[in-house]
Amino acid sequence: MRKTLRASLLGLALVLGATASAHAIGPDEVMDDPALESRARALSKGLRCVVCQSENIDESNVDLARDMRLRIRELLKDGKSDADIRSFMVQRYGDFVLMEPPVKPSTYALWAAPGVLLVVGIWALVRTLRARSASAAPGSDPTAPAPLSPEEQERLRALLDETPQENR
Amino acid sequence: MSTSTRTLLFRVLPLVALGLLLGLFYIGLDRDPRNLPSTLIDVPLPDFALEPIPDRGNALTRDALLGEVSLLNVFGSWCVSCRAEHEELVRLRSEEGIAIHGVDWNEKDPRDGADWLRRNGDPYVLAGQDPDSRLAIDLGVTGAPETYLIDPCGVVRYKHSGPLTKEVWDDILAPAVKTLKDAPCTARVPAQEDVP
Numbered sequence: 359m360r361k362t363l364r365a366s367l368l369g370l371a372l373v374l375g376a377t378a379s380a381h382a383i384g385p386d387e388v389m390d391d392p393a394l395e396s397r398a399r400a401l402s403k404g405l406r407c408v409v410c411q412s413e414n415i416d417e418s419n420v421d422l423a424r425d426m427r428l429r430i431r432e433l434l435k436d437g438k439s440d441a442d443i444r445s446f447m448v449q450r451y452g453d454f455v456l457m458e459p460p461v462k463p464s465t466y467a468l469w470a471a472p473g474v475l476l477v478v479g480i481w482a483l484v485r486t487l488r489a490r491s492a493s494a495a496p497g498s499d500p501t502a503p504a505p506l507s508p509e510e511q512e513r514l515r516a517l518l519d520e521t522p523q524e525n526r
Numbered sequence: 527m528s529t530s531t532r533t534l535l536f537r538v539l540p541l542v543a544l545g546l547l548l549g550l551f552y553i554g555l556d557r558d559p560r561n562l563p564s565t566l567i568d569v570p571l572p573d574f575a576l577e578p579i580p581d582r583g584n585a586l587t588r589d590a591l592l593g594e595v596s597l598l599n600v601f602g603s604w605c606v607s608c609r610a611e612h613e614e615l616v617r618l619r620s621e622e623g624i625a626i627h628g629v630d631w632n633e634k635d636p637r638d639g640a641d642w643l644r645r646n647g648d649p650y651v652l653a654g655q656d657p658d659s660r661l662a663i664d665l666g667v668t669g670a671p672e673t674y675l676i677d678p679c680g681v682v683r684y685k686h687s688g689p690l691t692k693e694v695w696d697d698i699l700a701p702a703v704k705t706l707k708d709a710p711c712t713a714r715v716p717a718q719e720d721v722p
Contacts, residue, residue, distance in 0.1 A: 408668040411559060421632050422667075425659035450666040452565050 382419040387427055394434045401443055402427050406455050414457050564685040565666055571598075571680045572664040576654025579630050580640045586627055586654030591676055595706045596625040597699070598674040599650070599690070600662065602632050603642035605670040611689035615649035618695060624703060628653035631662050631670055675699060677706045 389395040402416035407423040415423040426447070433443050447455045459465050506514065576586040584590065591598070599615065601608040618624055628650035630639035636655055643653070656662055665674065668687070675684040684702055686694055 408562065422659055422662070425632075426663060428658070429660075429663055449565060450663060451668075452563060452666070454562055 382417055382423065383427065384424070387424070387431065389431055389434070394431070397440060398427070398431050398434055401430050401440055404444070404457050405430075405447055406457050408451055408455060560668065561687050562666075562668055564682070566674070566682040567685065569682055571674075571676060571682060572661075574661045574664065576629065576656055576661060577636075579628075579643070579653045579655055580636055582640065582643075582653050584652055586629070586652040588680060590652055591627060592680050593678050594625055595678060595703050596627060596651075596676045598627050598629065598676055600629045600631050600656075600665070600667050600670050600672040600674075601639075602630060602670050603638040604632070604634075607689045608671045609646065611671055611691065612646050612649070614690055614692055614695065616647040617692075618690075619649040622695070622700070625651050627651055629656050629661060630654065631656045631667065632659060633657060675702055675706075 383399075389398060399416060403414050405415050405426065407413045407415045407418035407420055407426075409420045409422050410418050413423075415426050430443055433446060438446070444456065453460055459468060461469055571588050571591070573588050574586075575588070578585050597618075601612075615626055619626055626649050628643075630636075630653060633639050633655065636657070639653070639655065643650070654661075659667070665672075671689060673686045673690050674682050675686075677683050683706060684698065686698070690699075
């Protein structure tokens with residue numbers, strides 16, 4: 359019992375340690391007001407690091423990401439809303455800076471694609487399954503060869519009755 | 527639809543899908559994901575005033591750029607590609623007579639940029655420091671070097687990401703500079719409501 363407890367505590371510590379080290383934010387960046395700080399963190403998670411591109415600026419260690427985080431905090435101190443700050447970054451870097459692309463005419467295809475593919479996939483699956491169960495019934499398989507004609511049956515019987523030659 | 531055409535369709539469809547996908551990948555080969563479209567094209571420069579690089583005279587301000595066609599070049603002593611384009615910038619200043627201003631971006635020490643210019647030659651009319659990316663973020667800079675073509679009214683006309691080579695100058699910037707010099711720029715400044 360005690361051993362299990364110790365093992366699970368160790369596991370927990372490892373997991374927490376791993377997540378803690380994933381943050382790039384330095385202690386000097388943290389704001390005094392916890393409410394503003396949590397808004398800053400949430401905003402940073404939604405903004406792309408334009409240098410590394412697949413990371414958000416909350417996780418990135420790049421200098422520019424740090425400067426963007428500090429700029430966000432500065433804007434928060436000035437009383438700007440979350441939407442203001444997001445559009446501040448979009449004005450400078452375009453929609454690309456948002457981790458989640460906005461829904462608008464140029465991104466309709468992007469947003470619709472997963473749903474459309476899912477529907478097409480289900481449709482194809484249903485069709486295949488139906489075709490398979492239909493072919494399980496005898497005589498209904500369209501790809502099955504036609505039954506032998508009487509002449510063919512006769513020839514087959516003759517071939518089977520032939521005494522095989524002895525191997526030398 | 528008869529059975530044979532349906533079977534044919536099911537055989538051909540995956541090939542068509544594969545072909546489309548390969549085409550997409552092929553197009554993707556030539557596209558640089560780092561080359562983001564600038565949101566600043568045909569938009570007036572944001573207001574800024576940068577401290578000069580040490581021993582480097584006047585501050586780099588928005589107003590100081592007005593009145594002539596100029597290039598605004600974002601560089602850093604830490605940036606290898608900046609070293610690669612530097613000789614071309616020095617040549618442009620002496621041979622083409624275009625005003626080039628430097629934004630020394632993200633230096634650990636303000637002297638680093640000054641030392642770097644002393645070693646490699648100094649192509650800049652004005653050179654300012656941007657240690658905390660204040661101007662860089664306002665310009666939408668994603669990396670150094672980046673070069674902005676500014677018209678006499680302070681409107682951004684073109685952005686080049688990456689080293690400025692002689693080909694870039696000859697093919698893109700020189701013709702653009704010529705058009706901007708010949709036409710009065712006041713007519714092309716976007717209306718105020720277009721400015722973010």
